[in-house]
Amino acid sequence: MTAAPYALGAFILLAYTLEAITGFGSVVIALSLGALLLPIEQLLPILVPLNVCMTGYLVQRHRRLIDRRLLLGNILPGMLAGTLLGYCLLPYLNAQLLKTAFGALILCFAGRELWRLRRTYRQTQRPTWATRLITLCAGVSHGLFASGGPLLVYGLAGTELDKARLRATLISVWFTLNSLLTLAFLCDGRLLPALPQVLSYAPLLPLGVWLGEQLHRRVDERHFRIAIHFLLLVTGLLLLAPWRLP
Template identity: 40%
Template sequence: MEIAVLAPIVLLAYTAQALTGFGASLIAVTLGAHFMGVDRLVPVLIPLTVAATGAIAWKERAHVDRRLLIKRVYPFMGMGVIAGLLLYEILKNAAPEWLLGLIVVGFASRQLWVHVRGKEGDFTMSPPASFLLLIMAGIAQAFYTTGGPFITYAFMGEHLNKAKFRATLCTVWFSFNSFLVLAFLFNGRINLNTLKITLPLFLALPGAFFLGDRLHTLVSEKSFQIITSILLILSGFPLVLGSC
């Protein structure tokens, strides 16, 4: 039953991943949480994310912004991931999902307003703010594998085109989620029970790659940015409402 319910969610989530470079975990966690606890769901999804993002990152490797990864993302988001793993052992299920939802909706609503008004070029972000967002992205990634809202907002000031945006984000997810898979194996969050659910769900990934890649080719840069912001808002609201 869990596999049957999660399969269409995985198809939708990883289609969004192939389209924009992020969103799979946000969509899958927020929708899947209605049928399975988040603490169980995250270890089920993370091997799928490693496979999906690794395939996209390799295919689009020519578009990866390596300077951005080495100088900013890996050092600061890496600190956040380590801090998040330590905090998880302390907080366990007490992590505030509603707070993540509020931040997601707030950031994405502001950015959607910028795109609709046509003022994308006016958006700037100070280095300290960007570094803080990357650290928060690492913490959220360790807790929920949903660091996308924070790193997406941090990337907005870089003015990457849609190809660089998607390829660079997928490289980030592949790198950090590969590390998290090892950490989850070590602490027992990934085990035979989770793998029994994960393995059949891999069958949904080829269809998601095809649909997402076709959509990525068809949409314009501005439409891509608007879709990204709307995706964040729709993904964030269930986290907020789930606490009501």
């Protein structure tokens, strides 16, 4: 039992290093692994504010790489609407069923994209309506689990963004949405009891960012795309693992 805080710290370091590399994945990976140790409703008020701290720093550092037209015109409207819907629906939905369905969906998407990357690197552009629908669904997932990254990455497949611009744009999405979720946790009373744990794990963030930045520069474009979808595959498997939600 005494080892649980250290194990959670290791999960947080791993997850936030991965986000510094790819631009997404910190909350869903830490949440999936952390569910072995703590109930999900206790984990979210810890992980989401930590994500705000890390992404706030990275947004400031890489602000010139953000694709503002894509962010403001295509991503944020659907993500904001979906996040609000997911947050409002959460008390009325079966969390275990949603977790299983989400994991299955991610596995399908990741497996399909990895198969395509294995055969050819070319990705086709989706119709605008399809991208917006996937973005809305990613927002709902974010409102439910603070984990909209896998679906949003899938929705953005086929864009012309290079790895640096894609990462910077994704990070700005999570900074915006998780700032709003942190305010929601403050209003519903879940943030203040979690603040001591947030502060105790905060020193891990600079290390995760440093490791992620070093690895990001050493990964080429094709390997980066493969790594993103492999991360999606692992995420789906974690979400389908038979861990009980409280």
